[in-house]
Amino acid sequence: VEAYIGQEDLASHARAGRTARNAIMFGSPGVAYVYLVYGMHHCLNVVTEAAGRPAALLIRAVEPVSGVDAMRAARLDATRAEGSGRDRIESLPVSRLAAGPGLVCAAFSIDRSQNEIDLCNPASELRLEMATHDEALPVATGPRIGISYAPEPWLSMPWRYFVRTSAALSVVG
DNA sequence: TGAATGATGCACT
């Protein structure tokens, strides 16, 4: 995940103030902020701060632990590739099924129709749930990915959090 | 109304 915090964070969509696209970031926490990036990939964020302070957590990658077949089917459904492109997805290792922010949305069939959804409502089609079990994971931090347009200190802020040992990382930490 | 630009992913070298 990557954290984007406040209008002062010059890597954040909220850097230029409130707009039609990022208005969700200024709203209530626990809500999904889904946007289209590079004209073709969707990215899922969770709004994290109290209303009025724009902040969100970008879900950059997911390590599948169940629902693998459904995720692979969703990846196939999302791609416009044909032939060998589809074969490649068919043979993709489980750890790579959602190893990128755009791939997370493809694997979970998330698009802007899930924007603004309440992730804390158990009745929501897309929601956050408590883990059934917990385990200690080696979490490391580093600079955020794909924000070369941002000036220092934002470019180097260690606001990317990742499980060091995971094979599902979008970019090797 | 138009031009620039991405919180990417994939093929190819």
Place this chain on the structure above:
DNA sequence: GTGCATCATTCAC
């Protein structure tokens, strides 16, 4: 490591 697909959003006319 380089190049490209592809378009919503933003801001400048």
